[in-house]
Amino acid sequence: MNNKPETPTQDRTFFGQPRGLSTLFFTEMWERFSYYGMRAILIYYMYYSVTKGGLGFDQATAASVMSIYGSMVYLASVLGGYLSDRVWGSRKTVFIGGILIMFGHIALSIPAGAMALFISILLIVLGTGLLKPNVSEMVGGLYDEGDTRRDAGFTIFVFGINLGSLVAPLIVGWLGLKYNFHLGFSLAAIGMFLGLIQYWYGGKKYLSKESLYPTDPLEPGDMSKLTVRSLVGLVAFGLVVLLMFLLGSLNLNNFVMLLSTIALAAPVIYFVIFLTSKKVTPTERKHVWAYLGLFIAATIFWAIEEQGSSVLALFAANQTNNDFLGFHILPSWYQMLNPLFILIYTPFFAMLWNRWGKKQPSSPAKFATGMLFAGASFLLMFVPVTLFGTDAKISPLWLVGSWAIVEIAELLISPIGLSVTTKLAPKAFQSQMMSMWFLADAAGQAVNAQAVKLYTPGNEGGYFLGVAIVAIVAGLILFALVKPIKNLMAGIK
Structure with a gap:
């Protein structure tokens, strides 16, 4: 039974795609606008002095x-x-997820110091985790099996992601850095509020009824198991934090180290499960094993790639001469x-x-080539620091060139990675x-959360060279x- 709200002949109202695509397009566009707008000024908000409207963190932190x-x-x-x-x-x-994200940005818009920052981070982390993977899944749900519009639909959807990401730093960055950080937030x-409004009304009209229900609902006994496991995990995390406090080692840097350890342990656990099941x-x-x-x-x-919002932002x-051609x-x-x-x-x-x-x-050859380009993007940044010294203000074209190179790497790795993940997934663990x-x-x-601490005044050249060498050597090994x-991969390409 097809619960989609419109038939293929009636729904060609958004570039020839189901009308529901416009709802999801603008939801994700506004979500990316809010996230990348916030991200464009957040690091400056954290390390600018209090007199300049910031929190006064040191740059490494x-x-x-x-x-x-x-x-x-x-x-x-x-x-x-x-x-x-x-x-x-x-x-x-x-x-x-969208509601949590909106309240996360509202928390940042209030000049309430570091506490508001951490509350905001918690809300936006949870909200983005709920929203981002499921919007993409819902796009796929707009199409029946064999619908030839699917690839074009995802192309339009990805354009919306990048449109929001492109406009946000321009507008939010201008407002936050020229006037007030909290106005930017x-x-x-x-x-995000605008995205939620159109999602609420558009969803009722154009999204399928199937999206209202879980695809693999918990059985009655499963909920109690989930509750117990969640409580055990939270208690274990709380005990570790308590132990750190009692030992006098509970500070921001050590807490970040704890979270880094969890993020690195998660994929290790998944791979052990996959390989032993x-x-x-x-x-x-x-x-x-191939996927590993x-x-x-x-x-x-x-x-x-993600150091664009941290190291390259600094x-x-x-160290960049931001007065260019008047x-x-x-x-x-x-x-x-x-x-x-x-x-x-992309085209x-x-x-x-x-x-x-x-x-x-x-796919492995594309990955290996992408690794070389990723390394080259940081190798390029090593050049001006070596030529002109760490105290010189260099041309912005060096940064433009670095981003131009690393985005070649992204298109060799990111979409290919998504595709090969679906191809190599065991049937019993496809979603996971x-x-x-x-x-x-x-x-x-x-890894970055620890590595970026090595990016210190006077060590910029060594940092760029070290990261470049790691990426290039990894690429050569992968080749x-x-x-x-x-x-x-047994014939899977």
Whole structure:
């Protein structure tokens, strides 16, 4: 029985796509607007002095908090997928997530110091974890099996993601850095509010009734088990925090270390489960071993790519000549480069893969190439620091060039990673295997939370070179392992 609200002949009202796509398009666009707007100015809010409207953190701590923040967002996506599948259904899960995000931005808009910051982080982490994976899942639910509009629909949806991400740093960054941080955060809250309003009304008209219900609802006995396990986990976490307090070691840096450990432990536990489960066939186990190599590469890549909002944001503010051709560039505006290059490159890569067809490189080869580009993006940043010294203000074109290179890496790794995850997933763990892709980003940013502390005044060149070497060596190792990994993939490309 088809519960979709419109028939294929009636719903061609949003670029030839189901009308529900417009609802999800604008929901995700506004959510990304609020998130990337906030992210564009958050690190500056944390380390600017109190007299300049900031919190007065040292820069290393601010960069570390930015990294663990991103890590927790992707870690929470696993929880969001579970609650959607088993408890609330995707439509309600997305709405609850949006409300939490909005209140998270409202908390930041209130000048209440560090406590408001941490409350905001908690709310936005939980909210984004609930919203982000389920909006994407709902897009797929708009199409019947075999509907040829699906790929085009996802392309339009991804455009909405990048549109929100592109505009937000420009507007929120201008308001936050030129006038007041809290005004900038308020604009992020308004963006999420607008997204929620159109989602509420559009969802009732255009989204399927199936999205109101969980796809694998908990049995009566399962709820009590879930409650007990959740309480055990919370108590265990609380006891660790209490022990840290009693030992006199409970501070922000050590708490970030604890969260980093959790983010790194999660994928390890998942891989152990996949590799030891009796539900996994011998062929599927080979697929998991193949995926492990790609997962490690993805973790290193995300560790580099996500430093755009921490290390490169600091470089943009402190070591870049932001007066260019008679125009003043706000440091937050560099955050526009990520979505801008994605929008520029995507049509080219789509055309390239279509033209090459079956002759295109394998997924491991694309990953390996992407690793080399990721390393090259930081190798480029090593050059001006070495040529001009750490005290010089360099041309903004160096930063533009670095982002231009790393986004080539992203298009070689991110969409390919999503695709290969679905192909290599054991049948018994298909949904949980998709969570692994989010965990690669979570693990990468958990590594960042510790690594960025090495980015200190005078050590910028050594930092860029060290990270570049790690990525390039990892890429070369992956190239050497392309054939063994292809063998383990057993014909899957």
